[in-house]
Amino acid sequence: xxxxxxxxxxxxxxxxxxxxxxxxxxxxxxxxxxxxxxxxxxxxxxxxxxxxxxxxxxxxxxxxxxxxxxxxxxxxxxxxxxxxxxxxxxxxxxxxxxxxxxxxxxxxxxxxxxxxxxxxxxxxxxxxxxxxxxxxxxxxxxxxxxxxxxxxxxxxxxxxxxxxxxxxxxxxxxxxxxxxxxxxxxxxxxxxxxxxxxxxxxxxxxxxxxxxxxxxxxxxxxxxxxxxxxxxxxxxxxxxxxxxxxxxxxxxxxxxxxxxxxxxxxxxxxxxxxxxxxxxxxxxxxxxxxxxxxxxxxxxxxxxxxxxxxxxxxxxxxxxxxxxxxxxxxxxxxxxxxxxxxxxxxxxxxxxxxxxxxxxxxxxxxxxxxxxxxx
Amino acid sequence: xxxxxxxxxxxxxxxxxxxxxxxxxxxxxxxxxxxxxxxxxxxxxxxxxxxxxxxxxxxxxxxxxxxxxxxxxxxxxxxxxxxxxxxxxxxxxxxxxxxxxxxxxxxxxxxxxxxxxxxxxxxxxxxxxxxxxxxxxxxxxxxxxxxxxxxxxxxxxxxxxxxxxxxxxxxxxxxxxxxxxxxxxxxxxxxxxxxxxxxxxxxxxxxxxxxxxxxxxxxxxxxxxxxxxxxxxxxxxxxxxxxxxxxxxxxxxxxxxxxxxxxxxxxxxxxxxxxxxxxxxxxxxxxxxxxxxxxxxxxxxxxxxxxxxxxxxxx
Numbered sequence: 001x002x003x004x005x006x007x008x009x010x011x012x013x014x015x016x017x018x019x020x021x022x023x024x025x026x027x028x029x030x031x032x033x034x035x036x037x038x039x040x041x042x043x044x045x046x047x048x049x050x051x052x053x054x055x056x057x058x059x060x061x062x063x064x065x066x067x068x069x070x071x072x073x074x075x076x077x078x079x080x081x082x083x084x085x086x087x088x089x090x091x092x093x094x095x096x097x098x099x100x101x102x103x104x105x106x107x108x109x110x111x112x113x114x115x116x117x118x119x120x121x122x123x124x125x126x127x128x129x130x131x132x133x134x135x136x137x138x139x140x141x142x143x144x145x146x147x148x149x150x151x152x153x154x155x156x157x158x159x160x161x162x163x164x165x166x167x168x169x170x171x172x173x174x175x176x177x178x179x180x181x182x183x184x185x186x187x188x189x190x191x192x193x194x195x196x197x198x199x200x201x202x203x204x205x206x207x208x209x210x211x212x213x214x215x216x217x218x219x220x221x222x223x224x225x226x227x228x229x230x231x232x233x234x235x236x237x238x239x240x241x242x243x244x245x246x247x248x249x250x251x252x253x254x255x256x257x258x259x260x261x262x263x264x265x266x267x268x269x270x271x272x273x274x275x276x277x278x279x280x281x282x283x284x285x286x287x288x289x290x291x292x293x294x295x296x297x298x299x300x301x302x303x304x305x306x307x308x309x310x311x312x313x314x315x316x317x318x319x320x321x322x323x324x325x326x327x328x329x330x331x332x333x334x335x336x337x338x339x340x341x342x343x344x345x346x347x348x349x350x351x352x353x354x355x356x357x358x359x360x361x362x363x364x365x366x367x368x369x370x371x372x373x374x375x
Numbered sequence: 376x377x378x379x380x381x382x383x384x385x386x387x388x389x390x391x392x393x394x395x396x397x398x399x400x401x402x403x404x405x406x407x408x409x410x411x412x413x414x415x416x417x418x419x420x421x422x423x424x425x426x427x428x429x430x431x432x433x434x435x436x437x438x439x440x441x442x443x444x445x446x447x448x449x450x451x452x453x454x455x456x457x458x459x460x461x462x463x464x465x466x467x468x469x470x471x472x473x474x475x476x477x478x479x480x481x482x483x484x485x486x487x488x489x490x491x492x493x494x495x496x497x498x499x500x501x502x503x504x505x506x507x508x509x510x511x512x513x514x515x516x517x518x519x520x521x522x523x524x525x526x527x528x529x530x531x532x533x534x535x536x537x538x539x540x541x542x543x544x545x546x547x548x549x550x551x552x553x554x555x556x557x558x559x560x561x562x563x564x565x566x567x568x569x570x571x572x573x574x575x576x577x578x579x580x581x582x583x584x585x586x587x588x589x590x591x592x593x594x595x596x597x598x599x600x601x602x603x604x605x606x607x608x609x610x611x612x613x614x615x616x617x618x619x620x621x622x623x624x625x626x627x628x629x630x631x632x633x634x635x636x637x638x639x640x641x642x643x644x645x646x647x648x649x650x651x652x653x654x655x656x657x658x659x660x661x662x663x664x665x666x667x668x669x670x671x672x673x674x675x676x677x678x679x680x681x682x683x684x685x686x687x688x689x690x
Contacts, residue, residue, distance in 0.1 A: 090592040108584055158682050
């Protein structure tokens with residue numbers, strides 16, 4: 001999957017999202033810049049509260065009422081999303097972007113049959129008539145591997161398992177052939193076996209339709225397995241971004257390095273290895289930090305770090321880093337840059353990204369064993 | 376589904392029996408004697424004893440309760456003591472105005488309350504929300520008889536739009552004579568409709584599936600009318616069903632104020648004269664209405680919300 005110089009599908013420059021707080025506005029996203037190109041898979045990784053959910057929701061401007069969004073540029077296929085009227089915005093949401101949420105237990109209307117919910121989306125957003133929408137909904141259910149669609153069409157959400165519900169949600173999201181699918185932690189609420197199936201399904205749909213995928217996760221293993229590029233978020237900033245192989249093999253930002261070193265590798269299975277984790281807590285909402293938000297937890301922090309402006313500096317083609325300390329070190333000795341990280345890096349192909357994920361490769365899917373994970 | 380219905384109906388029967396017992400016990404506990412009230416203070420003890428025997432009031436209470444329940448079940452609750460008339464015909468003559476009045480009140484509460492609740496819920500904390508809260512609280516806080524009198528004064532005596540009191544049969548007559556008490560009854564119920572509907576709508580509006588539907592590009596109108604309302608109206612329907620009992624209580628006062636010959640004013644007279652059988656019958660009827668309505672509300676809930684159907688199958 002080479003991306004090349006395709007024009008960006010979604011583009012955000014200096015995206016800021018703030019909430020009104022007791023003592024002035026509180027920024028949850030502080031100047032994020034990112035691009036999703038046609039057909040690519042961009043991963044957005046970071047821990048809870050890093051701003052990744054808000055950032056991905058800005059693709060359709062779906063923010064809480066109290067949130068204030070500003071940006072130098074927020075556009076989809078070159079169209080300014082900030083200038084859209086309510087009607088145009090609804091149209092954009094209906095046609096261009098599909099969204100899958102974290103919790104399949106609560107993202108479907110509990111009082112409506114799941115098939116009807118898919119069909120309703122097709123009727124409203126694609127203007128289909130009743131019988132055509134029903135027919136297409138059944139096809140969509142087949143497409144997302146829901147067995148016996150005729151029977152499941154009539155089921156209510158509470159009658160389906162979590163994985164099945166997430167498949168319904170995915171069917172709804174892709175039903176109108178969006179150019180971009182945003183998946184906000186789509187597997188976090190599911191058990192591990194189902195996780196692997198859902199990721200495989202997303203991968204297959206993406207390959208079949210050529211749509212771009214913005215995948216949000218706190219699990220670097222998932223990101224490494226699915227994505228072309230990754231943006232690492234911390235405290236409302238993108239701290240590092242680049243091709244997933246490059247970020248994975250040679251992480252630059254101290255936060256990325258700490259994140260990667262917290263992932264158990266398959267080579268260590270059975271050995272007693274103490275995972276360092278990241279000491280300290282991520283910054284709380286409303287905590288005013290100047291400079292780099294990672295300073296309190298960073299082992300490389302210097303006094304100057306509290307005054308930097310978190311601009312991403314390109315270190316190698318496509319790979320950018322917001323930490324001046326590690327950028328400088330990388331520029332001084334590019335070959336060893338990656339080895340500053342706390343972990344030894346596995347060779348090509350990213351095997352053993354996440355021990356748990358590797359286990360799934362051998363686990364057949366519960367509904368008929370067709371989909372195994374592709375590393 | 377059938378199973379669920381059968382169980383709820385069984386519970387309703389037990390509730391009604393309990394209600395009959397309570398109504399019977401309460402009116403017999405109230406001091407005062409229907410025979411004394413009927414015959415006047417100068418009646419001799421012999422006369423009183425004879426009348427008491429004639430009316431069967433000297434029998435043991437258990438016997439009296441038994442024939443009361445049997446009378447209700449057989450549809451013939453007996454004679455009124457005061458009015459010397461069969462209770463069945465007494466009530467059937469007066470049921471229509473009361474029934475229409477309660478329906479009028481419900482319609483006013485729902486028709487006025489629903490849009491108030493919806494717009495308040497969509498923009499919580501806005502001027503409309505605050506205005507609605509103020510208006511409904513004030514409407515609730517005013518005693519029905521007082522509000523009734525004020526409206527009668529304004530629209531009846533000053534503006535001559537509507538009759539001040541009395542009841543005319545016929546469609547137009549009924550509408551005209553029931554408008555003022557109906558509005559008063561509706562206003563007293565309004566706060567319940569607005570508060571419960573607004574609260575449950577807020578809850579549903581913040582549910583993730585609403586956000587997911589926004590993400591699909593659905594309009595707020597579609598989300599509210601097709602999805603939010605389905606989940607949100609149920610608590611309101613249940614509360615309304617239970618509060619019809621409150622409305623029946625309201626009709627007692629309003630039928631007095633507006634001089635409407637309904638069951639409410641009959642109940643008033645019957646209590647005044649310690650007319651045991653009439654009071655008991657009306658009390659059980661009112662209770663039956665509430666029990667049946669809440670049974671219907673539960674059934675409606677089961678029909679509208681699939682999660683309520685117990686023993687739901689798993690696909």
